[in-house]
Amino acid sequence: MYWYEYCPEHIESKYQLLVFKGNQPFLPLTDYYHDCLGRIDKSSATSYLNCLLPFFKWLEEESNFQGKQVQWNDSEEKIRVAVEDYLIHETNCKIRDKESFRIVKLTNKSPNTISRFLSALKSFYKSMIRLKQYLYNNPLIDGQAILHQYKEELKGVREVKPRMPSIAGTEQPIVHRRLTDSYFKIINEEWHPQIIDDIDLPYQVYQAGKKANWSQRDIVIARMLFETGARATEIIELTVGDYRKRKSHQEVITFNKGSHGKKIKFLRFSKETVKHLFHYIETEFSYTTKSFQIEFGGLFELRFLV
Template sequence: MVFDDEKNHFPPLTEYYHYQIGRVSEGTALSYLNVLESFFYWLKTKSLYQGEKVKWDSLTLAVKSAIKQYLQKELGCKVRDQDSYEKVFLTNKSKRTVNHFLAAIKAFYKTMKKIGMYNYNNPLVNLDLVDQDLNEVKGERKDRQRMPKIAGTEEPVNYRKVTDSYFKIMNDEWVPEVIGEWDLPYKVYNAGEKSKWNLRDEVIIRFLFETGARISEILELTIGDYRNRMDKHEFSAFNKGSFKRRSKFIRISPETLKLLIRYINLERKKFTNNPVKFENLSNDEFIFISQRGGKYKYTAFYNNWSKIISTAGMKLNPHKARHWFVTSRLRGIYETSTSKAEIEDKKKQLIGYMKWRDSETINVYEHLYDEEKFRDIHEQMIQTYTRREKEYLKNKKSNKETFATKVITTPDKQFDEDWLNDFYEGME
């Protein structure tokens, strides 16, 4: 249930959240809630249309006006009227959540219309395009079906031009946060120990930093995902957009494997309705479970993660561990490679491991991907992580600051940050 600032139940967001579960991931639904809560509080306290405060269920025109104000005053955007829609321009003051906010608010009003809680037109939809089928775009050959993008014989369609959104971001350029602080995982581990984390969360957080997987992919791991791989340090996993099909694998360190075995044999058995040994567990059982014996959900994990991060005195969401993995892996490629050809080869292996799904890039690299090559590189990386963790803990006890803690991002003439930006965009 969602409550407002006066601790009263706020049914629209409660209904919206439950409607979204099953349509989007639990993590996405929760992140939408976070940005919408901020908007509705602003709506209640600061919005103004024709001399009155705007309510969430006000007339379409009033809500549109309020959203425009919010984009300008709170999110740092410039908004320009363009016939039947509004152009949204990002500035150097714009927050990173602009795109996320527009997606969340559009989905919110779409939901309210669906369940009959909003009686007017969706403020986020351009009515001039409602009746158009955005997929029915004619090809260049007369009376013939449009050729697929992969054929390369027709110019790709720019769907931004025909989107039905009323607010259109015109200069959408996603700039990733490069996280190059070597000691970040160990600071989180140290905070976890201080906050007395349980073994389950310790294993999950180590998975985040060691594999580069999304938290949703880790929480969905089953016993069968471990058995499906021949290497004892690997798991089959689904990828974003694979519809739960196990289309990739992830690797962990020997140390994390030991902790996982201890978790399954000891802590996990306390909460399961089927307290049998690992070899007797069925393939479809989730590896990580709640204290009630069910699937360990993102909301429950995020609450525990927040406590740990708060103890560390940081602001960090679980997805940043994925960015840290890619940044540190890419820097490792540059540090250990002796030629440009070797750098490019290792980049392709990284792309294959991460399952970068950009259709123009992944198709080129897919056949070059070699699991054995990545396995060797990953083992070298894990050895480096293990050594750095020991150094960090040793210096932590003696109150010494390691050189790595002082360096967040160092300029490197060889380091191709533009490539990393493109890679991040595809990775998201």
Template sequence: MGSLYHHVKCPEGVKAKKFKLIVLDNYLKPFLPLTIFYKEALGRITESSAESYLKTLYTFFTWLHTDSNYQGRTIKWDDEPHIVRVAIEDFLMHEAHCKVTTSDSKTYYNVKLTNKSPHTVSRMLSALKSFYKIMIHVKMYLYSNPLIDAHAILKEHQSLKEGVREGKPRMPKEAGTEEPLPKKARRLTDSFFKVINGEWKPQIIDNPHLPFMIYKAGKESKWKLRDEIITTMLFLTGARAREVIELTFGDYRARNDKGEFATFNKGSYGKRTKFLKVDNDTLKLLDCYIHGERKKVDKSGLKMNDIPDEIPIFLNQHGNPYTYDAFLKNWSTIMGKAEIKINIHKTRHWFVTRSIRMIREEYKNKTEQEKAIERLRIYMNWSAKADTMKVYEHHVDEKDYVAEQHDRLLEMMKKEQEEYLKQLEPRKRANQPSVEPRNKVVQTPEEQHELMDFIDKLNS
């Protein structure tokens, strides 16, 4: 189902008076509810999270316009709460292939994901909850939030008021006649639609040949050198896709080591707070791209040394900055060719898993393992409190990581690529090991993996 909505951003260099982004419907008319939602959300969550919520909402709002039904009419986003809930329930069951059942108390719904359910269900429910909260705040929605279980809030409120005296409120704490209230535990959720099996669990992707399976599929798909470099850098660095796709020439010049790039981090609002490390082979590919494929579409005509720091390295066929959405489309094509179902973020999982495996194999001493893992943690920029001492520790450990661990990981990847290529050669002996199916991705059982809590930080 194609989306009936899309957005346009205010061009760089133009100061937006009110909206940084405008959502348009299929008639290219501004759609105010989602436009205002994005504007108000920016004050509460990061820009990338707000845009992610927005794209998720497009799917629901499109379905609302094309397939929703309540007593023979299309449901509107600003209908009464019980009608909106009918729409959400229908969407979850028929479009998202979820199983929706009423709770024992019959005051909220349990949502169970199936193997056909998209991974965005929880995000969509969170986005809808946030959307209606903002619409109520700006007085565009005149009812209570359809996504909130009012009974859960009332029950908690009553439990805090009740004391030992039947029918009477609690005595004040100072009186000393009441049992002290337990420290407030985090409520599971006050959502009307509760996803009961949608907790995020990291997939431990442990196939050493995964990158080369994808490289092979990319070549068969005749991918552009740009996409080959980006994919290679994702596996070599453990970076998020945007951190690679949006690299600038200044990011390369900012580091002394020729194999390093400065880049931003999630929640750093564009500030360069981490670095990426690649090998010489990737640098050679990048040099070929800059002086070949990129030069053909670059409108400036400048030589590499004359290109300003803020200019992006990767461009599309029109000479404009390459975007995450464009890369995602190409990635999906390549995954189809490779017969692998894997999203871009799993390259980050793969990198950390392979790094940890290398640490476990090379360091038999527990203390040395912990030190190596801490260096990896710093490289991934999962930092603790930022004080002066941490800055010095970061400076020392960063050098140790580049010199010791990352280079060894790159060497290990090169050996694994050679092994994979040997497996692809025609079998000369009957006892030669067979090649694994292309769509087989080996995963370590979660309960046996020693660093599940560590991998959990991948989405933080």
């Protein structure tokens, strides 16, 4: 029932994308998408929109508050009840009351888009309030938590007195910690990496890079990532000096997670990658500029990322 189309190039419109409800334009989601552009990137805006479309369809077909269908622009209370029902019945989440908010527990039947959906819905109502299309407070924000945090920051050690300035040294410093203001808080969200068990994956990536006309630098980085299993930053931040510190021409020294930048481990790669590395150094890494000369084997320790 809810779907969208990009505006054809030959049509002049202030909208790049139109959301439809049936065969009629649905302006709230259309305006939301375009309000997002410039605030977040286009792919994120589209991802948020895709998370919202099933919810709006569910509101139309399944929502119920005291015997009546819930509209997207209803009061905070009605929207919260609708979202809670949607999380329980459509996404197989478990909901528990907690003070002024709700705790959301994912189950093994819950999709991995719950967090994105809640973020998208919070973002949608922020936009609608900003565009003066929603007349209530954001139903996805726990106003009581914000008020409580504000009061705690004002409370001083002296009874019924405001906090002294930090320079006075009489108050315990406030630990600045970002607390979520969400009304629905997920407690057991954990990302599990998925292993891609495909021996042809490197070949496919190399072929895609060839079609995209990768530079020698990109080829070296991709090959080292596949052959060493190192993190991207451990590869990208390598220097010529890191390569020269190892006796083997197939090894390079680098830092490790938790080593605070100290080079404590080495990576080993294939002879084919060595050929690409030397080709990169000779063709893209040795040249003269107006300010200085770069020469392989010189005193400079220059990043691959230049």
